[in-house]
Amino acid sequence: MGQFTWAWMKTGAVVSALAAPVACLGAELAAPITAVALYPGSATVVRTAQVAPGMTQLVVAGLSAQLDRQTLRVKAGSGIQIGEIVVQETATLQAANPAEADLEGKIQMLQDQVAILDAEAKSAEIVTGYLERFGSNGTARDHPTTIIDGKTLGAIIDTLGRGAQEAFAKMQRIAVQKRELTKRIDALQRDLARLRTGAKDTRVVTVSLVADRPGTLKISYQVNNAGWKPAYRAGLDSASSKVELERLATISQKTGEDWRNVKLSLSTAQPELSPQGIAPQPWLLSYSPPQKFSEYRAAPAAVAALAPMAARRKEGDQEEGYSPPTFETNSTFATEFEVPVRVTLAADGRETSVVLSKQTLPVRQEVRVVPRFDRAGFVSAEAERPPGVWLPGNMQLYRDGSYVGSSHWDPKAAEPFVIPFGRDELLRVTVNPVKSISGATGILEKHNERRTGDVFALSSAHKTPVDVLVLESSPVSTADEIKVKAMFDPKPTVEAWEQRQGVVAWKKTLAPSETATFKVEYNIEYPREGSIYGLR
Numbered sequence: 437m438g439q440f441t442w443a444w445m446k447t448g449a450v451v452s453a454l455a456a457p458v459a460c461l462g463a464e465l466a467a468p469i470t471a472v473a474l475y476p477g478s479a480t481v482v483r484t485a486q487v488a489p490g491m492t493q494l495v496v497a498g499l500s501a502q503l504d505r506q507t508l509r510v511k512a513g514s515g516i517q518i519g520e521i522v523v524q525e526t527a528t529l530q531a532a533n534p535a536e537a538d539l540e541g542k543i544q545m546l547q548d549q550v551a552i553l554d555a556e557a558k559s560a561e562i563v564t565g566y567l568e569r570f571g572s573n574g575t576a577r578d579h580p581t582t583i584i585d586g587k588t589l590g591a592i593i594d595t596l597g598r599g600a601q602e603a604f605a606k607m608q609r610i611a612v613q614k615r616e617l618t619k620r621i622d623a624l625q626r627d628l629a630r631l632r633t634g635a636k637d638t639r640v641v642t643v644s645l646v647a648d649r650p651g652t653l654k655i656s657y658q659v660n661n662a663g664w665k666p667a668y669r670a671g672l673d674s675a676s677s678k679v680e681l682e683r684l685a686t687i688s689q690k691t692g693e694d695w696r697n698v699k700l701s702l703s704t705a706q707p708e709l710s711p712q713g714i715a716p717q718p719w720l721l722s723y724s725p726p727q728k729f730s731e732y733r734a735a736p737a738a739v740a741a742l743a744p745m746a747a748r749r750k751e752g753d754q755e756e757g758y759s760p761p762t763f764e765t766n767s768t769f770a771t772e773f774e775v776p777v778r779v780t781l782a783a784d785g786r787e788t789s790v791v792l793s794k795q796t797l798p799v800r801q802e803v804r805v806v807p808r809f810d811r812a813g814f815v816s817a818e819a820e821r822p823p824g825v826w827l828p829g830n831m832q833l834y835r836d837g838s839y840v841g842s843s844h845w846d847p848k849a850a851e852p853f854v855i856p857f858g859r860d861e862l863l864r865v866t867v868n869p870v871k872s873i874s875g876a877t878g879i880l881e882k883h884n885e886r887r888t889g890d891v892f893a894l895s896s897a898h899k900t901p902v903d904v905l906v907l908e909s910s911p912v913s914t915a916d917e918i919k920v921k922a923m924f925d926p927k928p929t930v931e932a933w934e935q936r937q938g939v940v941a942w943k944k945t946l947a948p949s950e951t952a953t954f955k956v957e958y959n960i961e962y963p964r965e966g967s968i969y970g971l972r
Contacts, residue, residue, distance in 0.1 A: 467496040467655060471699040472662075473772075474687060476706050476762035479662035480507075481693065483655045487516055491647045497526065499639040500659055500692040507658035510643055513651030519644030526640050535694060535782050539628045546621050550614055557610045563603045638692075662689035663760030664702050666829035667789060668845060672799070672817055672857045674836055679799050679817050679855060683792040685773070686761050690785040700775040700790070704827065758785050763827060771825040795822065797853070802903040802943075803860045807892040813863035813904070819853040826853075833857055850934065862897040863904065863946075870957060882964045886971070889923075889957030896946040903945050904952075911958055911970070912938035918962045925955040 467485035485494060505523050512518050641655060667684040685702050689695065773792050781788060799817035815835065826847035833840045833856065840858030847853060870889035896902055908928075913920045928940035944952055962968045 467494075467653075469693065469695055469698050471701070472695055473701045473703055474662060474664045474689075475703050476665065477663045477760055478658060478660050478707055479689065479691065480656055480658055481691075485653045485655070487512070487645065487647045487651050487653050489647055489649055492645060494643040494645060494653060495640060496643075496655060497638065497640045498693075499641060499657075501525070501637045501639055502659045502661060502691055503639050504658045504660075507656075508641070509656045511654045511656075512645065513653070515647065515649035516651050516653065517646045518653075519646070521644075522642040524640045524642070526638050535784055536628065539624055543621055543624050543628065546617050546624070550617050550621075553610045553614050553617070557607055557614075560603045560607045560610070564600060564607075658707065659691045659693075661691050661758060661760060663687070663762050665761040665763040666827040668829055668831040669834075670831055670855050670857075671834040672801075672815075672836065672855075674801060674815075677799055677801055677817075679797050679819060680794065681797055681855075682794050683773075684789050685775070685792055686787050686789055687779075687781060688761055688785055688787045689781055689783055690758050690760070691783055694783050695779065695781045697778045697780055700779040700781075702773040702775065702792075704771045704825070761787060763829065797822070799855075800903075802905050803863050804905045804907065805863070805865055805892075805894065806907045806909075807865050807867050808890065808908060811865045811867065813860040813865060813894075815857040815860050817855050817857060819855075821847070821851060821853055831855070860902075863902070864895040864897065866893045866895075867891070868893070870955075883961050884964050886960045887957065888960075888972070889955065892954040892956070893951060894946065894954075895951040896948060898946070899948055901945050901947050903943070906942040906944070906954055907933060908940050908954075908956055910938045910940055910956070911960060917966075918960065918968065920961075921959040923955075923957040923959070 467483040469481055470484040471482040473480040473482075481500075483496065483499075485496065487494065503523070508521065508523065510518055510521055643653065643655075645653070664685045664687040667686050669682040669684060671680045673679070687700075687702075775790050775792060777790075779790060797819040799819045801815065801817050803813040804816050805813045828844065828846040828848065830842055831845040832842050835857045843856055845855065868891045870891065873885075873887040892906060892908075894904060894906065896904075910922050911920050924940065926942070929943045930941040933939045933941040942954055946952060960971065
C-alpha cells in the first residue's frame with residue numbers, strides 16, 4: 437500500500453500542474469477534537485477531518501504526546517478506504533499545550549521589556565557617572581585650569597543640573613516600570629507552573645487512503661491525565677417540601693490538548709484497570725522446622741516481589757504531580773452520561789463543574805435526633821429513588837436559599853434518597869439521666885447487676901408541626917453470660933431501625949410549643965468474675 441501511495445502521489449504531482457490541485461492528493465488538514473469520552477483517570481479523544489475526493493493521504497499534526505499508539509483507531513465514511521497508519525514524533529520550539537505556549541510567549545515578551553529597561557538604566561547610569569566626574573574637584577585638578585567667566589559658568593552649572601535631574605528621573609521611572617513588569621511576570625509564572633507539562637513534542641498521524649467521494653474521517657485514541665467524578669447540588673424548599681436536585685460532574689484534564697466546544701460524555705467504565713480477572717491459584721500448605729533468628733534469610737522471590745514496580749513508567753502514564761478526578765464504583769455494568777451542552781476545557785488541570793441534569797423531587801421532611809450522642813436535631817429529606825444510576829459523590833446543600841454545608845452523599849446506602857440539610861435550631865433537646873443502681877445478685881452464683889437509663893425531652897419552637905425521629909442505640913449482648921433487659925416508655929415505633937441491631941426509633945409529630953419525653957432504662961446482668969467491655 438505504501439508503494440501504491442507514493443506512485444499515486446508522484447503521478448498526481450505531475451498531473452496536478454495541468455489539472456488537479458496538489459492538496460487533493462496529500463494534505464495536512466485540520467482535524468479538531470469533536471467528542472471526548474471521559475473516564476475516571478483517562479479519556480478517549482475523537483478528532484474529525486473532512487476528506488475531499490481524490491485525496492490519498494491525510495496528515496493530522498499537533499496531537500498529544502500522551503497518545504497511546506495501541507488505542508489509535510481510524511474510521512471513515514462510505515466511499516473512503518483506509519490504508520496504512522503511521523504515528524511519528526515531532527519536536528517543537530514551544531510548548532505543545534497552546535495555553536502553556538501562550539503564557540510562555542507573554543512571559544518572554546515581558547522579560548524582553550525588562551531587558552530593554554535595563555539597557556536604558558545602564559545608559560542613564562553612564563550619563564550620571566560622567567556628570568559626577570565632570571563636576572568633581574578631582575577631575576578639575578587632572579586638567580589644566582581654564583578661566584571661565586561667570587556667565588559661561590552659570591550656563592554650565594545649569595546644563596549639568598538639568599542633565600543630572602533628567603538622568604535620575606529616568607532611572608526612577610525605569611525602576612517603577614521594572615517593578616510593575618516583575619509583578620506581572622511573577623503572576624504569569626505562577627499560572628504557568630499550574631499547567632506546565634514540560635512537553636515540547638507532539639505526534640503526527642499520517643493516514644493513507646483512497647477517497648472516491650467526499651466524507652468524514654474520525655480518529656480516536658486514548659490518553660491519560662484526564663478524569664471526572666460525580667457531584668451533586670441539592671436545595672430544599674421547606675415550605676413546599678420539595679428538593680431541587682442537580683447532578684454535576686467535576687472534570688479536569690492535563691493531556692496537552694485543549695478541548696474546545698466538544699461533545700462530552702462521562703462513563704463509569706475504568707479502562708485503567710485490568711479487564712481480566714484474577715485466576716485462582718492452588719492453595720498449598722508447607723511446613724518448615726523452627727529456625728534461629730540469625731539463620732533466617734529472606735527468599736529471593738520475596739525480595740523480588742517487593743521491588744518498586746510502580747516506579748516504572750510506561751507510555752501514557754499519569755503526569756507526576758497531577759491527579760485527575762476519579763471515583764470508586766462497584767457497579768456491574770458501566771453507565772454513560774451525556775453532557776447536554778458542548779464543553780470547552782483547557783489542558784491546565786483546573787477542575788470544572790458541568791451540569792448533567794436537574795429535577796425536582798417531592799420529599800418528606802423530618803428532624804433526626806440522637807440524644808445520647810448529640811443534643812442537636814438535624815433536618816433530613818426523604819424522597820423516592822428516581823430511575824437511573826446514582827453514584828456516591830460530594831453534595832453541596834442549601835435550605836431555603838441559604839448554604840448549610842457539604843457532605844459526602846452515598847445514594848446506594850438506602851433504597852429511598854435521604855439527604856441531610858443541616859441543624860434545626862428550633863428543636864431543643866435535653867437529656868436527664870436516671871439514677872444508676874449497681875449491686876450483686878444470686879444466692880449460689882453471684883452476678884453483678886447494673887441499672888441505668890436516661891429521659892430525653894424534645895421541645896419544639898417551630899410555628900408549624902414538625903416530624904421528629906428519635907434514635908437510640910440500646911446495649912446488645914454478644915455473650916450468653918451477659919443478660920440485657922431494655923425498658924422503653926413509650927414503646928419504640930421501630931425496633932431495628934434500618935435493620936441495625938439494637939437501634940430503636942420513635943417517630944412523632946410535635947405541635948408548636950409541644951414537649952415530648954422518651955424514657956429508656958437498661959438492666960444489665962453479668963458474671964462477677966471476668967471482664968465486660970462496652971459498659972458505660
